[in-house]
Amino acid sequence: MFVLYRSLKYFVLLVWSAFVALPFLWALTTSFKTANGVVSGATYIPWLQYEPSLEGWKVLFRGEGKGIDIITPYLNSLTVTLSASFISLLLGTLAAYGLSRFSWRAGPIRNADITFFFISQRIMPPIVLSIPFFLMLRMLGLLDSRAGLVLVYIALLMPIVVWVMVDFFNNIPRELDETAMLDGCGPLETFWRVILPNCKPGLVVAGLFCIVFGWNDFFFAFILTFTETQLLPVAIVSLNSSVTPWWSLSASSLIAVVPLVILAFVIEKYLSSGNLAGAIK
């Protein structure tokens, strides 16, 4: 009985691991194939029966004079994602703290309404937002620039940060702020020294969301940038041509996924060290 249960458990785990890992393996092998290798198919084992080639990878680094330069979009994506995430976290957390701790009133509008107003911005489909964003960036002369994209991402990410963090702050007893003030901290010092250190789990969740969104966004990057500034997802798509270059698409996807995988490992470590559990009793 026990043995059966254990083998069943391992079997399920095995199937699940294969389900998760195989697409990556597939992309990896494809990235080393040529057109022939992809199309012709294999007799027995598709991952082994082909002629390895670096063609797919060379294209990404302007190998032999053709292809694209993936490094610049890569750095662009990093810069835009990190700066937009950082600013969203900073402003969003402050806004959320204000919404959680002080009462605001504008006519019938109260704190809860303001919080909802923030998150309601994300109810609209992105396509609705794209035209106003385009017009606004054009007015500011920020079309096709990293700064413009950072602005747009902040507008999209901050509501999420506010939403996550308001909930988090509401769960921290107000008496903790008061104690800090009684102990001699002004309001900003209270926030910085006492409240923020106790919000790490919330910051991690909100930050993770920002980074993943910023890194993966294709839609706004595609509409708001053209030639001067290119982000990674747009650059990858631009590899496409009438004959789909599976090999270079696979290679670029793998490169694109690397930062997120690293992030996942870091977070996983943070999670398993019990930092998220019981931060506030």
Place this chain on the structure above:
Amino acid sequence: MARIELKDVGHCYGPAGGRLEDYALQPFSHVWEDGGAYALLGPSGCGKTTFLNIISGLVHPTRGRVLFDGRDVTALATAQRNIAQVFQFPVIYKTKTVHDNLAFPLRCRNVEETEIRRRVQEVAALLNLESSLKKPARQLTADAKQLISLGRGLVREDVAAILLDEPLTVIDPQQKWLLRRKLKEINTALKQTMVYVTHDQNEAMTFADHVAVMDQGKVMQIGTPQELFECPQHTFVGWFIGSPAMNILPCTVAEGGVMIKDKKVPLPALAKAAATAAGALELGIRPEFVQISDTPGAGALGVDIREIENLGNYNIVMLDLDGLEIKAKISVGNPLPDRKAFIRLPEKSTHIYASGQRLNPGT
């Protein structure tokens, strides 16, 4: 309604067969008679939740057997045991009316609708909820909600026992006595076996006819509230029950008496009981029973009065016997000596303990 019998029941969360000290609940046997009001009392982590879970079937004991009316239910799951449970926080269906809340357990069991109405009426009458039967349950006060949680257990006629796990946590302190009274009334009227689990001695001793006091996985004593108070079988019980706690004084045995700090107290029966006992000896007496006077006499111990706490209706007098602290509780109005005093320890209210366990002077 059932008689609950525990035969050598013990539980260990680690691997079975470990040392006895590792048991979350050390093996013991006991019988709870049908229709009684019982309580499990102890500080947090004493094993009372494990005990409760063994009865409800959430935990299957490492050893021993649980019998309901003689039927072995040790291996049965919670659902098959017909146990009703009331938790710390009221569990109610907020959108349903009070009536539907009470009817729910019966509807789940496909009881006929006329029968359901009869049972719900009966229970509602008992709980004084008749006037609010049609109201949505969410509109009720905390204590009424808690009564509904209890009522859902009462509507079922096949319930073996009702387990109450700290049921008065959310009740306003001023309202508590009314609900305590209600619980006692229900127990008397319906003769349901009820087991009340709490860390609060007042809750346990007010509700139950028999209280099991637990500490560190061990059942220290099972008895009526009065027995626990007047005759604690273990120094832990003496400390845990009553406020202020029992005075526990290290002592030795001498000819015809007990020695406390080189002073002899004439307690012949206790001395005899302790003559052959092994382990450290201690004398236990509650502050209520310490007699205090300003005149020396046979068997009186000279003490210094260190401090007097005037608590309005009575004084707690802190006495110093060569460095040992003894508390005495004296009614206001009784004269108190100045600085020096003499105390007597009446033998019938004084107990002697070896390694914490009471020695019975009767044998």
Place this chain on the structure above:
Amino acid sequence: MSLILEAVGSMAEDQMHLADINLTFEKGAFYVVLGATLAGKTSLLRLLSGLDQPTSGAITMDGRNIVEVPVWKRRVSMVYQQFINYPHLDVRANIAFPLQRAGLPGDEIDARINEVTALLGIGELLRRRPGELSGGQQQRVALARSLVKNADLLLLDEPLVNLDYKLREQLRPEFRSLFGNNTSAIIVYSTTEPLEALMLGGRIIILDEGRVLQTGDVHEAFHNPACETVARVFNDPPMNMISADVAGERIILGDGLVLPRSGHLAGLPPGPCRIGIRANDLNLEQSAADDMELAAEVQLSEVNGSETYIHIHHNEVSWVVREDGVHSYALGSGIRIRFNPGRLFAFSSADGRLLAAPDNLVSGSAVMEG
């Protein structure tokens, strides 16, 4: 140093929290604020701390208006009912926090931490986080953090209410000795429990529905409650009350009992009044020849510590009798209650004012305190 509240009122969301509060707090004194839940105790403490501002009236410290002084510039400590410590700091860093904010040098901080942790018996816990401690330990840490500052004003808002009764029993005498030697600060301690107030001593402020009903020495107030409400709030169980009518030389209680209008009750004006008697003064045994006696029915016997409270019912009157020791009585059983007319209180039925109180029984402590 004295802290004075003049005609202070506090409203929030159109609800009155405190009204017309006039109080003076002196340095080196210990004050107990006693009142039922929602009586305004926390509101009062928050006004004193500066966390909340009054909606009317003035709060002055040595003649200087301090209403506008922000909390972080005052020298105030507060211990809450909840165990509030900085979760991200260990115990040592928690206690050091206010000292570091005040910019004290490191060796001074060390010295003070050693002193206060020894005093509260938490020296072993310095490297632990608050989340790893039991409730009692957490509250000790919060208390240590409040004491270490040597604040001018130390506020304790029902600090024991969330601890189990054995811990309360252990901490009360500790508080008594901790606060007994205070000479430099104003200490204000709020509680719902009369017993705690009596045990801690000092001066009492009795609050009810946002108003101050009585101030003065704790024991003095216990023996001479200013009004019926004080008599109820300042007794556990609350003082038993019954309507009565004074006619000629007799006092007729609402349930038919007749008392002579003599002794301390001789001066009662004719007409209706309210008679009160402490649960403690209702006895099961006869203690004197002129005891009054009544037969009643047991509603419930409750155990409270080492005492039994017997709720009784007699002709529409519901009273509570306090009996020493633990006893049980069956619901509905008959019981005979005696009381000495010399132990009765009388209150005005118009405004609840105290009309007559029994003579204070001379107790040993009263003699000793001299």
